[in-house]
Amino acid sequence: MNVKTMKKQHFINKLFALVVLAGVVTSCGSSENSKGALGSDVASQAYVTPGEHDDFYAFMSGGFSGQISVYGLPSGRLFRVIPVFSQDPEKGYGYNEETKPMLETSFGFVPWDDAHHPELSQTNGVPDGRWIFINGNNTPRIARIDLKTFETAEIIEIPNSGGNHSSPFTTENSEYIVAGTRFSVPFPQKDVAIDTYKENFKGTLSFISVAEDGDMDVAFQVLLPGYDYDLAHAGKGKSHGWMFFTSYNTEEEHTLLEVNASQRDKDYIAAINWKKAEEYMAQGKFKEMPASYVDNHYDESKQMAFSETRNTVKVLIPSECPGLVYFLPTPKSPHGVDVDPTGEFIVGNGKLSSDMSIHSFDKMIKAIEGEKFETTIDGIPVLQYEEVLSGIVAQPGLGPLHTEFDGKGNAYTSFFISSEIVKWNLETKEVLDRVPAYYSIGHLMIPGGDSKKPWGKYVVALNKITKDRFLPTGPELTQSAQLYDISGEKMKLILDFPTIGEPHYAQGIAAELIAPNSLKYYKLEDNNHPQAIKSPNDSRIERDGNIVRVYMGAIRSHFTVDNLEGIKVGDKVYFHITNLEQDWDVPHGFSVMGANNAELLIMPGQTETLLWEPQREGVYPFYCTDFCSALHQEMQGYARVSDKGATTELKWSLDE
């Protein structure tokens, strides 16, 4: 054990002693807690009677699964996995012809990503239930999911980014969502020696506009020094108009960041005045730079996705735009930056710091007006630490990562190393309560907890490590979330539940803001898919060279033609299947033997297309894969495949 780790161990021991002591003190004061959270009867608080609904939706990032999963709170019941950045054979997403374009990028088809931060759209600083956004970290992208259909509606690629981590945090009315690059990269991308980092590498912070109908666009980028940009949150109320980004590696190192990026005492929170940016944009003070990125939309009327490539991006350079960016020194690699519901407190969670630094928005404005700058970097004034600091939370725990708020003047911070949630008072900076998390909590989530009006009833711990919490399943264990009741003075653990992928971050919202708008089925009359059929009588097969199009309907409990002949080896057969049902919860599936992709899962009123390239002559069955009805097992058909040179006539039939 070297000196450094011994010190750390000593600190942990001290902390442990403190936690134990705190536990003893609280247990003396309260008989309810005397058995500990696990021993008391808390199951009823998370119990939702069969047939009853949860109070909240929780949208959890699937982390490296690339998807979003939807849970109910307080029950922790899983409702749906929404495919976003990863192909999903269960739903045919990224396999069927309609959704393949959603995964297009400037690098071609990228069927996976690392999804980190779901973010609900907001109106007046409160989640409104219209959309949820999520970032793709690896090949920088942002997705928008429509919460009427729970389907991915748009994915836009972020240019000049090396990893979209500090994203997609929203402004008060979702005027913008943001995308700060975690890894700085050469700007513009070029072939340079890595050790020219300080000279060639830059960081971009992108502001993505969101139109009334949800359409996203890269409005502008702000070019910053080559740091690592980690997380962000928008100002609210009085600080509306500002966006705050954390940074680390202000040392601008490019190797072994574990050591090299912790050399400086303080890194920076970058405060961007985006209202000012809008003025500069209107004045034409941007540089139009070449870029290559792709914007993919799912057109709900045509029921298919389209990709568009964009070739330029507008960039603002801080040295040419005074008042656009300020740096707030913040100790030791701040990770999360969280703004309280009043918009006054900017909590920098210095993950390697033993104290937490809380900045004051009012003081920041005063310091800017009084030009209390300690230096200037690339034209960006660095404000004096003491001039912006509201106060510190002294020795609250080890490894602070993220903070959410209950709307009652309290903050809840997650501590990775000491594996706990600490509740503290925003005004007094006094620690009020602490509970362990099992184990190594990352983000935490209070429904609405990063908005102006949190529903401060529960906090969910999103844990990185599970170990012995559930039955083991080999080396790979489920990841987990934990639900705590925070309605009282003391936090109370009421439920553990497993999650899909890494539950990196999550958002919660009152169920009544989403449930009543949930679509039940697609109206056939509004289905403008070019290959849709509206009636079984329109079923047919058409051939154009080796392209064969099968226009087919699905209705309980048959395909509207089920005997197909005249297909040949070497054909590209497109099955365009329309689900002719107009009824809630009656999807039909479709699969054909030997297809080199996945199934179709077609919602009522929807048309989807499966490409089949038969390789061998024979007669191949196809069938409905989603148990649709009492005669589901009878919902089948045959496709005859003839040799390349055969003269088999194109023929289709039902009950002939």
Add this chain to the structure above:
Amino acid sequence: MKTPLKFLAFGLITLAVASCSTPTNKTEEAGAVVDATPKGQASVVDDESAKNILQVAASSPDHTTLVAAVTAAQIEHVLVNAGPLTVFAPNNAAFEKLPAGTVENLLKPENKAQLATILTRHAAPGSYDVEALKKMVAKGRTLYMATGDYLEVTVDGDDVLINGCKIIGTINTSNGIINVVDQVILPK
């Protein structure tokens, strides 16, 4: 034909009153009252989807007797199930052709099972509109009913008959087809 509904309502009220006055001794009746409105698929609230067989029947002034009988037999959940189901639905006039007192007798709680069997004989798994039924006749098929019986389908000019009962209208629903018939289908 309002009598059966009134009768049914009266019956339920009687049971309810009875169970209230002597709760300890009337658990069976109390149970029956609860069972009369079980929470199942028929209670799903959905004003947006195309109407299912039960919803279509319930909205028809010509099928009040059938709906009352379905309720009394407690088979309403079957008619909202995913199906697909074809219901040969006798209209009120068809029920009136039965000997006097038959319907009233069948609606009595003690005859619930018999009523359920009679009604279920009017339902066939699968979707059969008139065209499909004509095709069956042409192909020499018989119609398999939910009770396990096979019924005879015949064509007389433009008319299609099931065990001699004439189809006088067809309605497509979200979970199957209603063919309105002019008589109650009884075993031959």
